Amino acid sequence: MTVPPSLSGSSLPHAAVEGTASTAYTIPDSIAPHVRTTPPIVVFDQVGMRYVEGADVFSNVSLTIQPHGFYYLTGPSGIGKSTLLRLIHLSQVPYTGSVQLFGRDTYDIARWELPIL
Numbered sequence: 001m002t003v004p005p006s007l008s009g010s011s012l013p014h015a016a017v018e019g020t021a022s023t024a025y026t027i028p029d030s031i032a033p034h035v036r037t038t039p040p041i042v043v044f045d046q047v048g049m050r051y052v053e054g055a056d057v058f059s060n061v062s063l064t065i066q067p068h069g070f071y072y073l074t075g076p077s078g079i080g081k082s083t084l085l086r087l088i089h090l091s092q093v094p095y096t097g098s099v100q101l102f103g104r105d106t107y108d109i110a111r112w113e114l115p116i117l
Contacts, residue, residue, distance in 0.1 A: 039103030041065045042088055047097035049083050057083050059096070090114055 048059040058080040065071055073081050086092040087099050090111050099106045102117050109117070 038067050040100070041067055041102060043098075043100040044084075044087075045098045045100070047087065047094045047099060049080065049087070049092070050095040056095075061097070 042063075042065040044061050044063045047061045049057040051057065061084070073084065075081055083092065087094055087106075088101065090106055090109065093106070101109060101114075104117075
């Protein structure tokens with residue numbers, strides 16, 4: 001089974017979300033049924049983040065992180081890299097858009113459930 005590229009990118013200004021999922025690779029048939037049913041690990045859909053007073057940290061960020069990939073986030077200081085990680089860790093909620101972890105919306109996940117996922 002060949003898995004197509006799945007990284008949809010980011011609209012963070014001057015930042016890059018990059019990973020090996022941008023290259024198709026072959027999965028052995030013995031594990032292919034499991035991979036077909038595995039949801040993306042992280043999905044950001046038009047996510048925006050703004051702190052109480054101030055401008056947007058970022059806006060309209062959409063990206064998908066698939067299983068079995070290697071991704072990294074780069075960019076200058078203050079661009080929102082740590083904020084993205086806080087959104088995944090559930091220590092912050094997005095101002096706009098939605099974040100999903102393992103096919104579940106983060107609004108439906110209790111913080112104590114995160115280690116179980």
